[in-house]
Amino acid sequence: MTGNAHDDVLKVLGEGGLDLYARALQQGGIPAPAAPEAPRLVRLGLLNPALDDPDRLEPVAPHIALHRLLRASADRVAEERRREERLVEALQPLLQAGGGPEPATALITLHSDKERIGQVIDEVMAEARELLAVQPYNSYTNADPALHEAALRRDQALLDRGGRIRALYQHTLRHAPRLAARYERLTGDVEARTLDEITERLIVIDRTVALVPANADRSSALEVRHPALVGYLATTFDRLWRLATPMYPQAVTQPTLNGVTPRQRAIAALLVEGHTDAVIADRLGMNVRTARVHIAKLAATLGSQSRAQLGYLIGRSGILDPEA
Numbered sequence: 466m467t468g469n470a471h472d473d474v475l476k477v478l479g480e481g482g483l484d485l486y487a488r489a490l491q492q493g494g495i496p497a498p499a500a501p502e503a504p505r506l507v508r509l510g511l512l513n514p515a516l517d518d519p520d521r522l523e524p525v526a527p528h529i530a531l532h533r534l535l536r537a538s539a540d541r542v543a544e545e546r547r548r549e550e551r552l553v554e555a556l557q558p559l560l561q562a563g564g565g566p567e568p569a570t571a572l573i574t575l576h577s578d579k580e581r582i583g584q585v586i587d588e589v590m591a592e593a594r595e596l597l598a599v600q601p602y603n604s605y606t607n608a609d610p611a612l613h614e615a616a617l618r619r620d621q622a623l624l625d626r627g628g629r630i631r632a633l634y635q636h637t638l639r640h641a642p643r644l645a646a647r648y649e650r651l652t653g654d655v656e657a658r659t660l661d662e663i664t665e666r667l668i669v670i671d672r673t674v675a676l677v678p679a680n681a682d683r684s685s686a687l688e689v690r691h692p693a694l695v696g697y698l699a700t701t702f703d704r705l706w707r708l709a710t711p712m713y714p715q716a717v718t719q720p721t722l723n724g725v726t727p728r729q730r731a732i733a734a735l736l737v738e739g740h741t742d743a744v745i746a747d748r749l750g751m752n753v754r755t756a757r758v759h760i761a762k763l764a765a766t767l768g769s770q771s772r773a774q775l776g777y778l779i780g781r782s783g784i785l786d787p788e789a
Contacts, residue, residue, distance in 0.1 A: 474534060477505045486511050489524040497522050510534070572691040575679055582676070582686045583612070589670045590619055594628040597702045599667040602635045602750030617647060624653025632657045633705055635750035636728065639712050648713040658709030661731035662748050664701070672699045725784050729763045732756065733779045 478486075482502040489495045489512060497503060497520045506512040507522065511530050515521040525533075576582045590596065620630055630651075636659045638644050648657060666683060668676040675695045679685035689695055721727070728749075735745045746756035760775075767782055769775035779785065 474509055477502060477509060482506055482509075482511075486524060489522065490527070494521050494523040496520060572689070573694075574688040574690075575685060576688060577679075577685045579684055583615070585686075585688055586668065586670075586676065587619060589674045590623060592626075593623055593670045594626065595671050596620065596623060596628070596630045596632075597667075597669040597672075597699060598630070598632045599664050599702065599705075600632060600634050600638075601663060601666055602637055613643070613647065617650060620655070621651055621653070624651060624655060627654075629654035630656070631702075631706060633663050633702070633709055634659045634712065635663055636661055636710070636731075637750040645713075655713070656711070657713040658706060659712050660705060660709045661727075663705065667698060667702065669695065669699050669702060672696070675699075723782070723784065724766045725763065725782075726759075729759050729766070730784050732759050733763060734785055736760070737776050737779050737785070 480502065481500070482505060485495070485500050485502050486506055494515060495503070495512075497514070503512060503522060507514070509530075510533050511525055512522040513525060515523045576585060624630065630653075632655075634644070634657060639659050644657075648655065666678055673690065673692075673695060675689040675698045676686050677689065677698070679687045689698070725733070731749055732745055735748065740748075742753050742756050742760065745760075746753045749756070763769075763779075764775050767775065767778040769778050
């Protein structure tokens with residue numbers, strides 16, 4: 466009997482083979498073409514062709530069949546153990562010589578399932594003391610509310626351990642009710658700031674592990690543990706953080722210059738670069754309709770009659786000057 470046949474014993478018995486074997490025992494035998502399971506029972510050693518009638522199958526006594534199957538199973542286990550011993554003998558010299566360099570797969574790992582990504586974040590944050598996060602507009606607003614609750618509990622556990630949280634958002638989320646409620650529920654060393662434009666979603670935990678999206682819809686993520694890469698991402702966050710405007714715990718109102726709001730100045734900077742309304746809306750975390758309303762107000766403030774003239778008047782107005 467082959468190893469493959471042993472692997473199929475329980476499967477064959479569960480697919481009607483056990484009933485057919487029991488019937489053969491009760492009747493003292495069955496016709497050979499009695500059922501499709503019959504040939505497989507013959508291969509398993511539960512049925513044998515009758516000596517006086519090849520078209521009839523006779524059952525092997527259960528205690529004999531069981532003994533044969535168990536013995537074959539023991540032989541397979543013994544063979545696997547011998548195989549393990551040969552593997553140990555082959556690799557032992559290499560193990561004694563040292564493990565060699567850390568494989569690249571341990572430094573950058575691709576996770577292609579959102580549930581798995583959440584598990585990785587939970588595992589890494591279990592004992593973490595610092596969380597740096599960049600949350601784009603659509604990343605935050607489109608997430609499942611249940612995920613927000615889970616993240617809130619996870620963040621509070623970090624704060625309860627004496628850790629700290631720093632989070633960056635786009636200006637469009639400064640007055641989002643759900644975001645405000647989130648920070649009102651957190652207690653501890655937690656701060657949030659905003660910028661007109663931020664990077665893609667980024668999570669840096671204890672400056673040793675980072676997670677970044679691996680595709681456009683964020684259904685996949687890269688878990689980065691390479692010290693140089695994680696350090697680079699953390700430094701990028703720190704520099705963005707210094708440029709950002711405090712949102713929580715104390716919101717800071719950005720000044721209006723010559724009737725042009727900070728939001729309109731951000732739009733103006735992208736307009737003079739030649740971007741479309743859709744691109745401007747995406748980069749600033751707003752819908753296209755809202756972006757066009759701001760563009761219309763900016764045009765009215767500067768007295769522009771056309772898109773081309775608006776670009777000229779923006780440059781002439783000085784609202785994009787560094788000292789403005």
